[in-house]
Amino acid sequence: MTARGSAVLSYLLLSATALLAVAGIVLAVSRQAAGYFAVEAAIGLVSSLLGWFVTRRRPGNPVGPLLALLGFCPMLMAVSDMAVGSLPPLVEAIRTGIWMLWYVPPALLLLYFPDGLLPGPRWRWVSRGLIAVPAVFVVGAVFDPAAWPSGPPEVPWPIGPVALGVALAMLPLLLGLLVASAVSMVVRYRRTTDPVGRARIKWLALGAGLLPGTLLLCWFSYLLRGDSDLVMVGLTVTGVGIPAAATVAMLRHDLYDVDRALSATITYGLITTGLLAVYTVVAFAGGRLLGSDSATTAAAATAVCAVLLAPLRRRIQAPVDRRLYPVRRAALAAVDRLRVDARDGRARPEQLAEVLRGALRDPALRVGYRLPGADELVGADGGPLGAVPAADTVPVRLRGEEIGALVRGTTGSRELMRELADAIAFPVEVVRLRIDLARALRDVESSRARLLQAAYAERRRLERDLHDGAQQRLVSLGLAFRLAQRRPAPGELDGLLDHAVAELGTAVAELRRIANGLRPSSLDDGLAAALRGLVDTVPVPVTVSVEVAGVPEDVAITAYYVVSEAVANAVKHAAAGHIDVRVHDGGARLRVEVADDGRGGAVQAPGSGLSGLADRVAAAGGTLRLVSPAGRGTRIAAELPCAS
Incomplete structure (x- = not known):
């Protein structure tokens, strides 16, 4: 199909669906069935709009027109239902046979999804059959006397029964074609090696999974409400969900981890089926003993389901993940195994990145560690991690603090990375503390x-x-x-x-x-006086704020030299216009800060004055922090233990 042809076809189907919606609303209002038709109109219009949108983004691919057809056919049947009794007799007879159109667009979508090509030459017969069988059925249904409200027209004797028999023969053929369409999707999935193509097929399968969900909703409605009103909700969700899933598959297959969604859908679908079965059995048995309307029976059935929920989920989740989400299971199992081996001394926590790369089959995956008080990420060897793309990075947090990051390589979704980030929080904390200790x-x-x-x-x-x-x-x-x-x-x-x-x-x-x-003799008059005397001769405006009382001698000497070296550097090298000196006694620690508005870019090079100053502070049991972005000044902050 050419790009122009698919665009024209999608536009025509969308326009026809919109016109049918307008006509149907007029008929529905006159027949007081606006609520029912509003649901049908929403399903048809949403699917047709999505089909037109897919055609715009993927021109030439028949998936877009098929989605538009998926909205047009239900709309056509809904309008014909609204107009029943006011149509010409022949049209009324044809209307009784067009119900097969419900199944043709989804089946064709399964055949041609996602690349617009059939799985092989032999599948052409399935595609042609999906067009021919409904047409033959409609022609044969016209000869059904029940399709004519005022009686069928006169037809030569052999034609009517033969045509009706042919129409009935189309029913098993349609069922076979529908099964073949579903099988074609399985065949295509097994033949496809492209991960994008496989992800798209999974998205469509996820949307198709809403169909059995509708059956479960029907079961639930009959069991708890005694009616089938909730079925319309399920049909509406299914009618919108299938084209929505197909659209996501075609345009944004990486929007979410489809393996995770598919696994969760099947898991909770099976759990719901099991719980409904248990509830049905308990309610039936209790109803036989205590009466069908007994509150005790309902409470007992609910309690049994609540008790079975957790063990049932554990029993179902593992085999479903093993089958549908093997990457997640392998990665989580690898993390658990590393944790046990590290505890028993058979492995080192630093092997975390290697273990994850093997489990996910992603040689480009990296694990970064954020050391306490540092901004950049480092590897397990303590060296810089290198460039980290923000779009592929998932932070690892422990108790609200960011302690590292998981950097995705070529495989794995962000959802899986987030789940793994939670699972590896403890090993990452151990590794980063070991790196920090080794560096210290x-x-x-x-x-x-x-x-x-x-x-x-x-x-x-x-x-x-x-x-x-x-x-x-x-x-x-x-x-x-x-x-x-x-x-x-x-x-x-x-x-x-x-x-x-x-x-x-x-x-x-x-x-x-x-x-x-x-030892500066000016300290005889106290740290505050010594610092003010130190900056009196500085040729740059200096603001001094000192709030100390009873600082020990060795701490005062170290603080004095921190200020002296920092001020000297600001005057000699930073071309500062103003210097701010702050010394505050926090009780357990004395904090010394010297900030300037100079050119910045200072580094703590080996053998420099700043390096010697850091050694002096470290010898006193303190820490020295240098922040000096280029063009934005320099700030030197020292914290010294102070038992004043």
Whole structure:
């Protein structure tokens, strides 16, 4: 079928369905049957509209026109029912035979779905039979005397009985054609290797599953209500559900996990059947003993069904999943097996991604772990996970906190990924804590090495400063005193003493400078005064907010150096226009924050001042956090244990 031909046919069927709907509404109002016809009109119009929409999106595929035909035929029969008694006799006779049109569009849809081609050349006879059998049946039904309200016309003797016999012979043929159409869908599914094609067939099967659901609803209606009123609800849902499922299959087959939906539908359908059977048996037995209207019987039947619900679901879910949803069952079983093996020491939790890839047959699947206080995801080895497409990422949460992510590869639906994300929450938590612990141990080892190197460097600096500074002054002072022992002239003695006093003052200043490098003397007046004195000479506006009381000496020294290093970096490297310093005592921890509005982009490179500062903070039992996005300033935050 050409694209233009399918578009024209769908449009004509939609227009004809709309015209029939208008005519039917007029007839229904005049006959006070508007409610019944409104349901029929809704089914027909929805199916025809969906058929036209599919034709627009998939031009040339006969599935669109078949969906439009699926809406037109019921509408035609509904309008003919509304007009019964006011039609010409021949049309009335034909009307009695067109009921087969209910079955022709669905059967043709099964034959040509989803690619618009038959499963094979032999299936052409089924397609032709679905057109010929209803036509022959209508012609034969015209010769049925009961089809003529005012009596049939005169027909030569052999023609009438023969035609009627031929019409009756069409009934088993139609049944065989319908069965063949259903078999064609099974054959097509088994031959199809394309996952998209298989998913589309499953969607159509899901819609067709509403038909037995209608029978269950009829059973339920007769059992609990004593009438069949709910059947119309089931027929309406089925009439809309089948074309809707076909439309989703053609346009958005990945909208939802069809395997999960199909498995759940069959599972709960079987559960409903079992519970209705149990309720029927208990109600019948109780009715024989206590009466059909006994409240005790109804309560007992309900209680039995409630008790059987949970075990029945467990017994049915497993075999249905094994047959219809094997991927889900395999993945969940693999996660459970890994949990047991990890507990017994036969496996490591870090093998989670490998286990899931094997169960889902998805070599591109990845599991990311979000470490505490970090923004990026890492792999099981602690390295960066790399680019993570948001559309294929499902977060893993535990107690409301995002602890990782499951990144889909080439297979698996988002619904399955969400279910697996819930199932792997505990292993992900274990792995991310192990990664964090291993990283912390590595940081401790490297920090210890850096602290030792810094201590050795500091000793060498002190030795050099003492040798080149205070030691030289003291040697010079000793020489001056040695000269004074020789009793020089009075004028020379005054000069020697003045020189000695000057050297002594210089030596004291040198020693004070060295001591200030070990512990700033400004801390004698408290941390707040020391920090304000520190920023007084800074050539950039600085806002200082200090709320502390009784901070321990070692904590105050560390906090002072955090502010000193952060402010120095902001002035030297960040081109900051303003610096904000905040120090707050939270009781158990002292929080120090230094933020600037500079160029940002700072990194904690090995051997840098920030790296040494992080080591100093870690040695005090605290943590240092650096946030420095490019062009958006820098914020350094340190938390120090404070037992004030």
